[in-house]
Amino acid sequence: MKDSLGCIEWIKGMMNVIHEMFFQKYDARHLHNPMQLPSLHNLTFIVTGSTSGIGLQTARQLAESGAHVVMAVRNTKAAHELIQKWQTESPSEGLPLNIEVMEIDLLSLDSVARFADLYNARSEPLYALINNAGICSIGVPQKFSKDGHEVHMQVNHLAPALLAVLLLPSLIRGSPSRIVNVNSVVHSLGFVDPEDMSFVKGNKKFTSFVGYSSSKLAQVMFSGILQKRLPAECGISVVCVSPGIVKTNVVRDLPKIVQAAHAWTPYIYLSPQEGSRSSLFAATDPQVPEYCESLKADERSACAFFSQDCRPSNPAKEAWNTETSRRVWEKTFELVGLPVDAVNNLVRGKEVKCSFGDQYR
Ligand SMILES: NC(=O)c1ccc[n+]([C@@H]2O[C@H](COP(=O)([O-])OP(=O)(O)OC[C@H]3O[C@@H](n4cnc5c(N)ncnc54)[C@H](OP(=O)(O)O)[C@@H]3O)[C@@H](O)[C@H]2O)c1
Structure with missing residues (x-):
């Protein structure tokens, strides 16, 4: 019985993914591209993974709207080159963009903690953390970080969760503030065993898609509880968003044939600029905190989730499982x-x- 219910949820999840793939442009037809942002002067946004794809567009548009942007990246040279390029191309009335670069490698929890220490030491307000960096190494054999975690789980959930928690002092200083997690409609096909988050026990066969x-999915579950515990x-809103199915470097590990299909499907895939709209919306729209508060009032509710069309949507049924989410x-x-x-x-x-191993801070 439990298995057949799981199967029904999986089919529903698959239908969501297929719907997003074929109807995302239609569903988002009411949105401007680029997104029209309010003036963001005096507000600081940290954007992880902003050297490429959705994060690059997010960081650039925030900075062009006057925000102070911290590009939290592992390739700092690439980030500095981008800033130089944007400074010359930017239409912001001759004013230099207010962007800086800080190093972070999500494959190292120590690097995440060092980043948070450095940022918190400034004692400055943080308006939004945009946990954008992520990997999708489909087809690649199971790999582990030096912290011992499966790499998707570490880069897409554990490290962003650590970053969000450690940056709470700065987010409280910047309150009302936000944590925006760039998630995916694909979370609805996920499965999380809290006792085996790196898929080493063999209860569930590991594939890179799993x-x-x-x-x-783990990120949606964690975010739902974080919102309730704050x-x-x-005054901190916690949100997950789906960017849509977007043509970015995220496919670099996909099989060549899928990459070729990716390249020939501009009518299906969103551009990175279109894909940045849900992050930008969640990070700046004035109605988002009110929506998060309304969900918080209901003990059973899951995390606030916005689709690629910037409309609120329900995350997968498993994300409403309060017991598994707590674990x-x-x-x-x-x-x-x-x-x-x-x-x-x-x-x-x-x-x-x-503490990581024998290190304490
Ligand atoms: N594209 C899609 O269709 C799609 C769909 C759903 C969700 N998403 C999500 O959207 C987010 C952005 O992805 P994207 O499509 O823009 O992909 P992308 O072009 O590959 O960008 C990913 C960014 O994350 C950074 N990154 C990867 N591993 C990192 C690490 N260990 N430490 C620090 N930064 C790291 C990358 O830096 P490097 O350049 O140094 O590698 C890059 O800047 C991801 O969370 C992804 O899961 C994407």
């Missing part, structure tokens, strides 16, 4: 080396110790 979709006074929440803290009461302590202004 790794990708499950990391995205007291309303913190994913607790396991995530254990795997990133944080005490499970870290959020509680950080919102009260207390220090939190973070």
